[in-house]
Structure formats: structure tokens, C-alpha cells
Amino acid sequence: MKKRSFIDSTFPLGPTDIFIGGRVRAERLSLNMSATDFGAALGLTANQIYKIEAGKRHLYPNELIAMCDYLGLIPLAFFGELPSNEIPLPSGGTQNTKAQRLN
Numbered sequence: 373m374k375k376r377s378f379i380d381s382t383f384p385l386g387p388t389d390i391f392i393g394g395r396v397r398a399e400r401l402s403l404n405m406s407a408t409d410f411g412a413a414l415g416l417t418a419n420q421i422y423k424i425e426a427g428k429r430h431l432y433p434n435e436l437i438a439m440c441d442y443l444g445l446i447p448l449a450f451f452g453e454l455p456s457n458e459i460p461l462p463s464g465g466t467q468n469t470k471a472q473r474l475n
Contacts, residue, residue: 383430390427395450397425399443414438 400410400421407418407425414421414435423429431439431450440447
């Protein structure tokens with residue numbers, strides 16, 4: 373039986389994963405790269421890339437940093453224009469990010 377990571381068991385997949393996955397796909401396609409080539413450059417399989425792009429797999433922080441290094445982007449580039457101003461919390465609630473910016 374595959375052991376689940378802390379992130380997988382604590383943070384369920386959701387709209388943010390789908391949004392970021394779409395951004396990953398857009399960046400990959402802008403380079404005219406196959407998922408196989410993109411994954412190989414990052415140490416991932418094509419299947420892992422497809423799952424990330426579909427929002428069916430979390431993009432881990434170290435993978436995000438590797439993608440940013442490869443693409444010449446900063447991590448914030450994947451989070452701009454999120455569909456909501458709220459971020460999911462492990463408790464199932466949400467935290468309003470606008471309130472954080474006001475402090």
C-alpha cells in the first residue's frame with residue numbers, strides 16, 4: 373500500500389490545484405514542449421505532469437521551485453489571478469487573503 377504524504381492527507385485537492393495546473397500546462401505549451409520532455413527536465417514523468425495539469429495531483433513546493441528555475445519565472449507567476457481571494461485551510465475552512473494584505 374502506498375504511503376500518503378503529509379500534504380496529500382492534510383490538504384485535499386481543490387480548485388487551486390486545477391488553477392495552478394492550468395497555469396503549468398499553459399507555460400509548457402508556450403514552450404511547445406511535450407509532457408515527456410518537460411517532465412524529464414524536472415525529474416518527473418509525463419504522467420505526473422498530466423496529473424498536475426489536470427489538478428489531480430498536488431504540485432509540491434520543490435517541484436514548483438524546479439519549474440520556476442527551468443521556466444525563468446518566480447513562484448508568484450503561478451498564483452496571480454487566483455479565482456478567489458480565499459485559500460483553503462487544513463481544517464476545511466478558509467482564510468481571507470485580503471485581510472492578510474491589510475495588516
